[in-house]
Amino acid sequence: MTIETVSDDASDPSASPLKHFGNEVKLERERLGLSRADLGKEAHCGYSLVAKIESGDRVPPLSFAEACDRVFPHSNGRFVRLWPLVIRYAYPPWFRPYVELEQKATLVRMFNPKLLPGIVQTRDYAEAVLRTARPTNLEDLVTARIERQRILSRDDNPARLWLVLNEAALRNPVGESQLMRAQLDHLRELAETPRHRVQIVPERKVNNLVVSPFGLLSFNEGADVVHVDGFPRGYVLAEPDDVAEAQEAYDLLVAMAAPPDETAELIQSIAKDCYS
Template identity: 30%
Template sequence: MSESRSSSSAPAAPTVLRMVLGRRLRQLRERAGVSFEEAARAVEVTALTVRRMEKAEVGLRIPYLRELLRAYGVPAAEIEDFLALAREANRPGWWHTYRDVLPDWFSAYVSLESEAAVIRLYEPQYVPGLLQTPDYAAALLRVGFPNASEEDIARRVSLRLRRQELLVKPEAPAVWAILEETVLRRPVGGREVMRAQIDRLTEALDSPKIRVQIMRFAAGPHPGAYGPFHFFRFDFSELPDIVYTESLAGAQYLDQPADVVTYREVLDRMSVQAEPVARTRAILAALREEL
């Protein structure tokens, strides 16, 4: 999986459920010993169309699915269960209502974030979006979109706050963030905004599902100092761990095992080098006193 941040011609990002069903469809075809060409003939489409369905690059058309599942020997009752999930997967995610301020390349991120069981991340410059206050988010967005109107900024802040709702759901993901000390010392929006932002981080520590570690300047160089990246793990057995990386030139979604293992091992090493989670509250309090 790889999506370019700068690609404006990419199709709308799939929901996580559509990705899962695409992989299940591939598993069923392979288990039945059916080739792409044979599957394509069953529904009178090209082999490329079948490939794209399995990769979640196109919507799951119900008539095609029904015939494919029959060709794979799936029992009738299981076919109806699969089709019910497909209908749900084809519905736009809640973030679709923000498509005016949400590019397709980041829609995929929001979908992954919404369904992840575990989110681990490294941020060298700014507080992660899931933990930002409205004022902090607005200050950053004004820098990122200098020509945007206040209405547009408010809309983008609203999207960020809507994303944060997943943290209070019963099935909220476990979030483990490693932040550079720079994140807390870089002034964003002024002293009052920064104080409120540090208070928000401190409050987040009350959640048993949120862990925050600070990488102090004194820790020296570390293996993750190349840019921000986020690691997602899911409860779906069909979906592998996925890593999101971002730079000025683009963003990528990586799911190849070798790539993902590299990032996971870096996070593990960084978690040892950063200040222990038990020290985070005291560090935040000391930094707030300096403001």
């Protein structure tokens, strides 16, 4: 996952949306006579991050764009409007169509046998997972992954989540025990949120039905689509037969899993057994 550029000149502000965003921040900051430290204070980040965003070397979180619109007079929401284009280019080309669909979804159904999916990962868990591939732009990858989660808490029609996991995904240690406790606490909070559903397939049930992660997206208008995670890349399916097969598999996983009202207790038990 890399930030795309379309120019050989790394200093060219038109080289990419990221470069353009950073250059606009720098122009407005210098016009006001603000230091990078001053802007960082307003955006609740450090001098170094401001410098990297201005040079087009880091993807800004949405909160940074919101701070720019708050600090810079007459921006009229320009930086928040630019931000979706910037974050889009933080994803690889093959993943962008899925992210755009995910942002429009009203219901997100996911299954994962071994890991918690990105849409529910804490920052530390995401960083630990992504670090295993030894990327050169780890911070950008983490930012992009965490920003996807906004669909679950947005003010306008937040998406509902229905997550089915093998119990092995909760027992699979990613990082230190403290990291896993925080991640399971977050998962439990989602499980206890009325509009969401989290179900666990107990270890005593051998789940050979599906061995790879996949998900279904539903919308207010239009047919469902399927996303299949894989290596080296995932893919989106929209053919009715493929979607119907995925829906049937998901229904069987739901039937195999423990009821949603047992999830919080199970998460607590696993946290105590494995990560205390």
